[in-house]
Amino acid sequence: MNRHINQAQHNETFLAFIENHSPDDYNDWKITVIFYIAVHYIQAFYLEHGITVDNHKQRAEVMQNRNGEPVSRLCFTAYQSLYWLSIDSRYTAQGCIATHRDQLVDNVEDAKDALIKVKEFVMNYFNS
Template identity: 35%
Template sequence: MQAHVNQALHNENFINECIKNHPDSFFDWKVTASFYTALHLFRAFCELRGVDPGRTHQDIANNFDPKRTSKPLTSIAPFVWKNYIRLQRYSENARYEVFLEPDVENEIQRGNFGHCLTLLNELKSFFHKQGVPCQKDKAA
């Protein structure tokens, strides 16, 4: 579990350094790092519960998405899956759906990043309450 917590903290430190040193750019990377922070916290939570969520994003979806399974590997609050999948989609869009002018794309990603921080902080609060040793205070 600690390896996932350490990676989540590493990713969060990266986000904070980007915010500090590049407040008006690199929102695609800030969004992507937000998702991977959530992924590692989710994996730490699963490890704490004694379950293996799977190796791939597909495995995780098959084991937790209420549209794919009526019996997830461990119980989670409904908002946890919703926040997680939203962060994943924001991350995928930031990496693969870049078709606009750079200035326009930057502003879209700026807004998306703000939403990602909200989603991530909600997840961090949940995981902290479940015993995952993560910072419960707000990211960034």
């Protein structure tokens, strides 16, 4: 495995810590952590292909096979969903507004579902 897999697993441990110690709070941060777990899994995949990806835009382009190794449509769609959930949770300040907390709980679950798809794609590659 490579350093990005290690970082993804480290972030997963942090997510578990947040969820265990504050199950009803910090959902905006949980979504952000979930997104960055996915980022590291994708980075691991591309590092194995000798492809350096430096930013979110470039990663999306490479994932769509514009200039690199493609990922499955399911993986790309899940990653894009995580990207937008993360943007929404970080920049709309919904975590601070009580009326939006139920939506954030749903978004955390959606983010976890999307992460499973990204992680499965990458780990299936490494285990094949």
